[in-house]
Amino acid sequence: MISASARPPEGGASSHGEDVAQRQEDTPISSDSSSTRPLLLELFTEELPPKALQALGQAFAAAVQAVLEKQRLLAAGCGLRAYATPRRLAVCLDAVLGRAPQQPYTEKLMPAKVGLDAAGAMTPALVKKLAAKGLGHLGAADLIRESDGKQDYLYARGVAEGATLQAGLQEALDAAIAGLPIPKVMRYQLADGVTSVKFVRPAHRLVALWGPDVVPVHALGLEAGRETQGHRYMSAGVIAIDSPQSYERQLQDEGKVIASFEARRAAIAAQLRQHEAALGATVGTDPEVDALLDEVTALVEHPTVYVGEFDPQFLAVPQECLILTMRLNQKYFPLFEPGTGRLTHRFLIVSNMQLDDPHNIVEGNQRVVRPRLADAQFFFDTDRKVPLSSRVQSLGQIVYHNKLGTQLERVERVRRIARYIAEQLDADAQLADRCALLAKADLGTSMVAEFPELQGIMGAYYAAADGEPAELVQALKGQYRIRLDAPVDVSSLAAAILFMAERTETLMGIWGIGLVPTGERDPYGLRRAALGLISAYEQLDAGGHLSASHAARLALPELLAYTASTFDTHPIAAGTADEVQHFIYERYRNQLANDYDRNVVDAVLAVEPPLHQVLARVQACAGFALRPEAESLAAANKRITNLLKKAEGEIGKVDTARLAEPAEQALAQTIARLEPEAQAQFVRGDFAASLATLAQARDAVDAFFTDIMVMAEDPAVRANRLALLAGLHGVMNQVADISRLAQ
Structure with missing residues (x-):
C-alpha cells in the first residue's frame, strides 16, 4: 500500500501551508485498480544546457510513460504533456491507476520427474526454481501437471497482484533519469557533505503528485513533495502545487513561468512577428532562425521581446559577420529589410524579464553588443590590408x-x-x-x-x-x-x-x-x-x-x-x-531509392554508369519497367545470366551455320536487326528509346526459351547457343542490368 496524503477535512480555518502538511501525513493513496487520477512528476534543477533542453524534456516524459505503460498503470487513452524549462523537467499523465490490475500468469517450471520424487514431494531443484521465480509460497499441491507431448511438465498458474503506483513510479523515475540523453554528466555533492550523485545539473526539488496526494518516491538524494520554485526573480516564492491539473496555471500565475516548451516558443514567435510588423522588418526565414528560436526558448521561463539597435556605421562590415556575432554570441534576432534582405541596424532581444520600463535591459544589451561589432569591424579592416x-x-x-x-x-x-x-x-x-x-x-x-x-x-x-x-x-x-x-x-x-x-x-x-x-x-x-x-x-x-x-x-x-x-x-x-x-x-x-523503385535503381547502378548519366538511365529504366514486355524480358535476362555463369571456358562468337532450329534462327535475326538501332540510341544517350527498341525482342526471346534446350549434349551446339545468348545479354544490359527488375 502506498502511504501518502489525503484531502484536508472540510471546515476549519487552516492556512494553505497547514493544509499541505496535513495532506502529506494523513490518508494513504487508494490502491483500487479502477481508480485513476492525473499524475505529475517534476525534477527542479539548476539551469539545464539549452541546446539539449527540448530533447531532455521529451526523453524524460517518454521514459516515464513507457515504464508506467509496461507496469499497466496507465488507463486506456491516457494523455501525456511534457514540460521543459531552463530549470525543470516535468511530465503530466492524465489517467494513472493507484495499482495495476491483477494479471494471470503461467510459469513452465521443469519436468515432473525432475521436480517431484517418487513420493510426490518437491525436490530441492524445484524448491530452488520456485524461490528464484518469487513463488516460494507454493507447494506441490498448488502445481499443475501437464504433458507437452513428450513428457509431463510442472506448471505454476495463478493471478499476480499488479504493481503499486509507488513502486511503478519509482522504477519509471529511475529509468527516466538513467536514460536521459545528457550531453555531459556532472558529479556534485549532496547537503550531507558526504554523498555525491551524477546528473546533468544539480537537482534541488522533486515533485510527485497523484491527484492531490504526494507519491513518496526519491531520486538524486531528494524525497518527493509538492513544492517547487518559479522564476528566479519574478516568482512570489516557493510554490506548493495543489494537483497535476493546477500545475501549469500555478507556475504561470504564482511563479511567472510558462512550463511548456512549445507554449514558450509560440509566445516568443508571436512577439517577434508583432515587432516585425511594427518595424517593417523581418528576422528572416533561414534555418538558423528556427534554431535560434529553439535555443532562446530554452534560455527563458518568462519570455519578453524588446528592440535594440547599434550604430549604423557597423553596416559597412560584411553583414554575415554582424549576423553571426549577434546570433551566436548574443542570441539576438537581427532584423532585415523585407524586400532586399539587407541587414538593418536593429535587432530583437528575447529577455527573461518583463518590465514596465525595459530601458536598462535594452541599454545593457546594446552596450554589450557594441564592442563585439567593433571587433568585427577591426578584424575586417585589418585583414584587408594584406592581399x-x-x-x-x-x-x-x-x-x-x-x-x-x-x-x-x-x-x-x-x-x-x-x-x-x-x-x-x-x-x-x-x-x-x-x-x-x-x-x-x-x-x-x-x-x-x-x-x-x-x-x-x-x-x-x-x-x-x-x-x-x-x-x-x-x-x-x-x-x-x-x-x-x-x-x-x-x-x-x-x-x-x-x-x-x-x-x-x-x-x-x-x-x-x-x-x-x-x-x-x-x-x-x-x-x-x-x-x-x-x-x-x-x-x-x-x-x-x-x-x-x-x-x-x-x-x-x-x-x-x-x-x-x-x-x-x-x-x-x-x-x-x-x-x-x-x-x-x-x-x-x-x-x-527515396524517389524511384529500388529494383530500378539497383538495375542501373549494377553497371556503375557515368555519374552524369545515372538519373537519365533510372528514368528510362523506370519507364521500361511499366511496359508489358518488361517482366518477360527481365525474367529471361536473369535466366541468361545464370546460364552464362555455367559456361565452361571462354564464350566465342556465334556461328550462324550451326543455328538449325527456327527459334534460334529467329532470335539471331532479331538481335541482328535490333542491335544497330539500340546501340545508336544508347550512344546518343537516348536510353528510353534504346530500351524500347530492345523490348521488341520479347516474342523471339520467349519462343527461344520455349523451344530450345540451351545446354544441349553436343558441346558445339551448346557453345553456339550460349554465344547467341551472350550477344543478347550484352545488348540488353547496356543501359541497366535488366535482370534486376525480376527480383
Whole structure:
C-alpha cells in the first residue's frame, strides 16, 4: 500500500501551508485498480544546457510513460504533456491507476520427474526454481501437471497482484533519469557533505503528485513533495502545487513561468512577428532562425521581446559577420529589410524579464553588443590590408592532417585536381587553378580565427577587395555548400570545378588513410562529400557541360585515379579509388531509392554508369519497367545470366551455320536487326528509346526459351547457343542490368 496524503477535512480555518502538511501525513493513496487520477512528476534543477533542453524534456516524459505503460498503470487513452524549462523537467499523465490490475500468469517450471520424487514431494531443484521465480509460497499441491507431448511438465498458474503506483513510479523515475540523453554528466555533492550523485545539473526539488496526494518516491538524494520554485526573480516564492491539473496555471500565475516548451516558443514567435510588423522588418526565414528560436526558448521561463539597435556605421562590415556575432554570441534576432534582405541596424532581444520600463535591459544589451561589432569591424579592416594571395604560404604552418600534411600541401593537391577537371570540361584551367590557390587562404585571417563559420565567405569578400575575377569570388563563397542545387552555367563553372576538386581530394585522402565512415561516425563528412560530388555531376549535366552522349567525359574512375596520383608526398592506400567509387555509387543508390523503385535503381547502378548519366538511365529504366514486355524480358535476362555463369571456358562468337532450329534462327535475326538501332540510341544517350527498341525482342526471346534446350549434349551446339545468348545479354544490359527488375 502506498502511504501518502489525503484531502484536508472540510471546515476549519487552516492556512494553505497547514493544509499541505496535513495532506502529506494523513490518508494513504487508494490502491483500487479502477481508480485513476492525473499524475505529475517534476525534477527542479539548476539551469539545464539549452541546446539539449527540448530533447531532455521529451526523453524524460517518454521514459516515464513507457515504464508506467509496461507496469499497466496507465488507463486506456491516457494523455501525456511534457514540460521543459531552463530549470525543470516535468511530465503530466492524465489517467494513472493507484495499482495495476491483477494479471494471470503461467510459469513452465521443469519436468515432473525432475521436480517431484517418487513420493510426490518437491525436490530441492524445484524448491530452488520456485524461490528464484518469487513463488516460494507454493507447494506441490498448488502445481499443475501437464504433458507437452513428450513428457509431463510442472506448471505454476495463478493471478499476480499488479504493481503499486509507488513502486511503478519509482522504477519509471529511475529509468527516466538513467536514460536521459545528457550531453555531459556532472558529479556534485549532496547537503550531507558526504554523498555525491551524477546528473546533468544539480537537482534541488522533486515533485510527485497523484491527484492531490504526494507519491513518496526519491531520486538524486531528494524525497518527493509538492513544492517547487518559479522564476528566479519574478516568482512570489516557493510554490506548493495543489494537483497535476493546477500545475501549469500555478507556475504561470504564482511563479511567472510558462512550463511548456512549445507554449514558450509560440509566445516568443508571436512577439517577434508583432515587432516585425511594427518595424517593417523581418528576422528572416533561414534555418538558423528556427534554431535560434529553439535555443532562446530554452534560455527563458518568462519570455519578453524588446528592440535594440547599434550604430549604423557597423553596416559597412560584411553583414554575415554582424549576423553571426549577434546570433551566436548574443542570441539576438537581427532584423532585415523585407524586400532586399539587407541587414538593418536593429535587432530583437528575447529577455527573461518583463518590465514596465525595459530601458536598462535594452541599454545593457546594446552596450554589450557594441564592442563585439567593433571587433568585427577591426578584424575586417585589418585583414584587408594584406592581399589574400599573400596569405597562401602561411598555410604551410597549419596542419590539415598529420598523415596528409599541411593545408598548403592540400591546396597544391586541389589545384592539380581542379586543373584536371577544367581540362576535361574545356574550361579555363588557369582560373580553376587560381580559385584552388586562394580557396583556403582566409584560414589565416583574424576574422576566420574569431568566426570559423565564416570560412570561404570572408575569403570571397577579401578576394573581391583585391580585384579578383567575379567567378573566383563566387567560387570561394560557395565552396562550403552541401550540394549544388542549380544548373552550372558559364559564370558558375569555376565554382563547380573548385567544389568538385575539394570534395574529391577529401574523399580520396581521408578514405585513403583509413578513416572510413562507420554506422555512427563520419567526422570528416565523407557521406556529405560524396552526395556533393554527385550533385555536381547532375548540375553539370543540367547545364550542358556534360551530356548523356559523352559517356567518357570527366569519368569518375579516371577522376579518382588522377586524384590518387596527387598524393605523391603522402601516399594513400592502394585500392582507395575503387573503394571510394563503390562508396559514391552506394550513396547515390540510397538517395535515388527515396524517389524511384529500388529494383530500378539497383538495375542501373549494377553497371556503375557515368555519374552524369545515372538519373537519365533510372528514368528510362523506370519507364521500361511499366511496359508489358518488361517482366518477360527481365525474367529471361536473369535466366541468361545464370546460364552464362555455367559456361565452361571462354564464350566465342556465334556461328550462324550451326543455328538449325527456327527459334534460334529467329532470335539471331532479331538481335541482328535490333542491335544497330539500340546501340545508336544508347550512344546518343537516348536510353528510353534504346530500351524500347530492345523490348521488341520479347516474342523471339520467349519462343527461344520455349523451344530450345540451351545446354544441349553436343558441346558445339551448346557453345553456339550460349554465344547467341551472350550477344543478347550484352545488348540488353547496356543501359541497366535488366535482370534486376525480376527480383
